[in-house]
Amino acid sequence: MMRMLNLIKIAYRSLNRNKFRSFLTMLGIIIGVASVIAMLAIGQGSKKNIQDSVESLGSNTIILIPGAISQGGVHLEAGSSNSLKRQDADAIMARCQLVQYVSPVVYKGAQVVAGSQNWRTVVYGVLNDYFNIRNLAIIDGISFSTMDERAAAKVCVIGQTVRTKLFGVYENPLGQVIRINTIPFKIIGVLDKKGQNSFGQDQDDVIIAPFSTVQKRMLSTTNVNNIMASAISQELIVDATDEITRLIRERHKLAPFEEDDFIVRSQQDIANIFGAVSKVLTILLASIASISLLVGGIGIMNIMLVSVTERTREIGIRLAVGAKSRDILFQFMIESVFMSFMGGLLGISVGILVSVLVAKVGGWPVDVTLFSVVLSFGFSSFVGLFFGWYPARKASKLNPIEALRYE
Amino acid sequence: MGDVELRALDGVTIDISKGDFVAVMGASGSGKSTFMNIIGCLDKPTSGEYFIENENALHLTENALAELRNKKIGFIFQSFNILTRTTAIENVELPLLYDHRVSSKERRQRAFEALKSVGLEHKVNSLPNQLSGGQQQRVAIARALVNNPLIIMADEPTGNLDSKTSIEIMQLFQELNKKGITIVMVTHETDIAGFALSTIVFKDGKIILNEKLDHQKDAEAELRNYPTTTKTIG
Ligand SMILES: Nc1ncnc2c1ncn2[C@@H]1O[C@H](COP(=O)(O)OP(=O)(O)OP(=O)(O)O)[C@@H](O)[C@H]1O
Ligand SMILES: [Mg+2]
Numbered sequence: 001m002m003r004m005l006n007l008i009k010i011a012y013r014s015l016n017r018n019k020f021r022s023f024l025t026m027l028g029i030i031i032g033v034a035s036v037i038a039m040l041a042i043g044q045g046s047k048k049n050i051q052d053s054v055e056s057l058g059s060n061t062i063i064l065i066p067g068a069i070s071q072g073g074v075h076l077e078a079g080s081s082n083s084l085k086r087q088d089a090d091a092i093m094a095r096c097q098l099v100q101y102v103s104p105v106v107y108k109g110a111q112v113v114a115g116s117q118n119w120r121t122v123v124y125g126v127l128n129d130y131f132n133i134r135n136l137a138i139i140d141g142i143s144f145s146t147m148d149e150r151a152a153a154k155v156c157v158i159g160q161t162v163r164t165k166l167f168g169v170y171e172n173p174l175g176q177v178i179r180i181n182t183i184p185f186k187i188i189g190v191l192d193k194k195g196q197n198s199f200g201q202d203q204d205d206v207i208i209a210p211f212s213t214v215q216k217r218m219l220s221t222t223n224v225n226n227i228m229a230s231a232i233s234q235e236l237i238v239d240a241t242d243e244i245t246r247l248i249r250e251r252h253k254l255a256p257f258e259e260d261d262f263i264v265r266s267q268q269d270i271a272n273i274f275g276a277v278s279k280v281l282t283i284l285l286a287s288i289a290s291i292s293l294l295v296g297g298i299g300i301m302n303i304m305l306v307s308v309t310e311r312t313r314e315i316g317i318r319l320a321v322g323a324k325s326r327d328i329l330f331q332f333m334i335e336s337v338f339m340s341f342m343g344g345l346l347g348i349s350v351g352i353l354v355s356v357l358v359a360k361v362g363g364w365p366v367d368v369t370l371f372s373v374v375l376s377f378g379f380s381s382f383v384g385l386f387f388g389w390y391p392a393r394k395a396s397k398l399n400p401i402e403a404l405r406y407e
Numbered sequence: 408m409g410d411v412e413l414r415a416l417d418g419v420t421i422d423i424s425k426g427d428f429v430a431v432m433g434a435s436g437s438g439k440s441t442f443m444n445i446i447g448c449l450d451k452p453t454s455g456e457y458f459i460e461n462e463n464a465l466h467l468t469e470n471a472l473a474e475l476r477n478k479k480i481g482f483i484f485q486s487f488n489i490l491t492r493t494t495a496i497e498n499v500e501l502p503l504l505y506d507h508r509v510s511s512k513e514r515r516q517r518a519f520e521a522l523k524s525v526g527l528e529h530k531v532n533s534l535p536n537q538l539s540g541g542q543q544q545r546v547a548i549a550r551a552l553v554n555n556p557l558i559i560m561a562d563e564p565t566g567n568l569d570s571k572t573s574i575e576i577m578q579l580f581q582e583l584n585k586k587g588i589t590i591v592m593v594t595h596e597t598d599i600a601g602f603a604l605s606t607i608v609f610k611d612g613k614i615i616l617n618e619k620l621d622h623q624k625d626a627e628a629e630l631r632n633y634p635t636t637t638k639t640i641g
């Protein structure tokens with residue numbers, strides 16, 4: 001124990017004597033560890049963010065979009081066919097027992113004018129259930145009624161962004177009339193703030209109006225862009241998806257050998273897809289960062305090898321006054337482990353700092369996990385041991401008399 | 408040109424008894440340092456035997472030899488061989504750092520005492536490049552003393568010192584010798600050799616003379632008679 005303590009003291013003194021060189025050596029490890037931490041934090045952060053925004057769709061959500069039209073075996077983009085109609089949504093409501101809410105969805109970009117202000121946004125035409133499916137809350141006013149839907153009433157609910165762009169923060173928008181693509185609509189409600197989703201989309205930049213109003217007055221088609229539904233519980237989401245698929249296939253009169261002419265995705269499916277993508281992203285970022293850690297380790301080995309040669313005489317002196325070969329081995333091992341250890345600690349601090357900066361300045365979501373700290377710290381210490389061993393062994397194998405003669 | 412076999416030492420047989428003070432003399436290249444390295448357990452002869460305290464040093468492991476150098480031998484080199492960028496006291500502490508029975512407090516204390524005995528108590532925290540050659544040599548001597556060795560091997564300890572300091576070092580050696588420490592010292596100066604108890608002379612790797620001196624000079628007495636003011640010559 002005492003011996004180890006003395007060796008630590010010796011190693012510390014010799015690192016201290018070459019402060020700048022020790023720091024430069026550590027720099028490789030610092031950068032390596034810091035980038036591992038920061039990369040994992042960014043990867044983890046975006047994963048969490050994607051999960052959050054997929055969940056903000058509503059946790060039991062199922063979405064149906066028209067399938068690709070295939071022309072002579074060539075598939076076009078999903079959503080390009082005209083397969084889904086409002087009647088499909090009504091049928092799901094009437095016949096699927098595992099489905100709680102359903103709403104057909106149509107949308108269209110629109111120019112909105114209120115007095116002297118104008119703004120470009122998207123108008124959604126939906127049924128009342130849509131608010132439940134998407135977890136949208138109305139903080140001011142009310143939602144539209146079945147009466148409004150039946151009458152294709154020119155009423156709407158606006159998002160926070162639209163509200164501020166058209167009315168500022170202080171003016172009360174309720175009851176005001178705005179022109180959407182020149183058609184006058186009365187504002188009956190204001191949505192609560194939802195923020196951006198992970199695709200950078202402002203979820204508050206919307207206007208929501210009754211389905212029939214948008215379809216009849218603004219669009220000239222009976223097709224819907226998609227149908228959103230929610231299962232009665234999260235556990236039943238797979239069964240609900242199957243139930244919907246069977247019903248729509250039957251309605252579309254598809255023979256067993258024919259492919260679906262629509263696509264059904266549950267919120268879980270979407271979460272899984274993005275989860276997998278961000279996992280790949282995280283692994284990629286982390287492996288790039290690990291390479292810099294490895295380079296840092298090689299840097300340590302390089303410096304230690306130079307240092308062994310440069311300090312041959314010193315080693316000779318130590319051997320002459322009674323250092324054993326393993327004392328020399330340990331001294332050099334301690335030096336390299338100490339450097340990677342300190343480099344690891346500093347790297348963690350720098351990594352966390354960088355992550356916080358990325359979050360603050362870049363607005364990127366970051367999440368520093370304990371796992372990434374432990375991982376990179378463990379790895380950097382291992383790097384010190386691994387790359388320190390060879391130079392240390394070389395030093396310990398020196399012959400005292402030859403080492404003393406070394407110029 | 409082929410390799411020519413050079414015998415730095417050839418057929419050397421010598422018995423140094425405990426408590427002796429041997430002056431080793433001989434021309435440059437005669438094998439003195441090689442001899443010192445072997446009995447200081449730093450080097451091994453190609454063939455032959457060497458017993459230290461009745462143990463055959465050639466049969467000892469590297470670790471046992473290191474232990475021996477650490478506990479029983481103090482080595483003073485011809486070229487000081489002290490660590491650069493390391494203070495005087497840290498240099499002197501060095502052998503004790505490899506002796507884990509010595510606490511750090513005791514280590515400091517003993518290193519300071521050793522520096523004091525060579526008259527460097529005011530240079531404790533100086534770096535080698537802030538010291539004169541003679542002072543550096545004295546740091547090396549202090550380092551050789553600090554482990555209370557049984558044998559001191561000194562390869563020209565006074566080579567870089569003025570004559571008064573040389574006699575002071577001899578006084579120190581004689582004191583240590585009286586305490587029972589065996590000293591083997593290489594020197595070129597007959598004057599300095601006179602402070603020893605016996606002399607051996609090397610020539611071309613062979614011992615050509617090994618004699619006990621009938622009269623040992625007393626360094627303390629010499630110092631007392633040393634002129635306090637020196638006339639400038641020239
Ligand atoms: N590493 C070596 N390789 C080859 N020859 C050597 C080596 N070291 C010493 N020698 C030779 O061995 C002989 C003895 O050298 P040594 O250093 O023992 O001399 P010395 O008596 O100490 O001389 P000096 O008084 O100059 O210090 C010399 O001829 C020298 O050239
Ligand atoms: Mg010599």
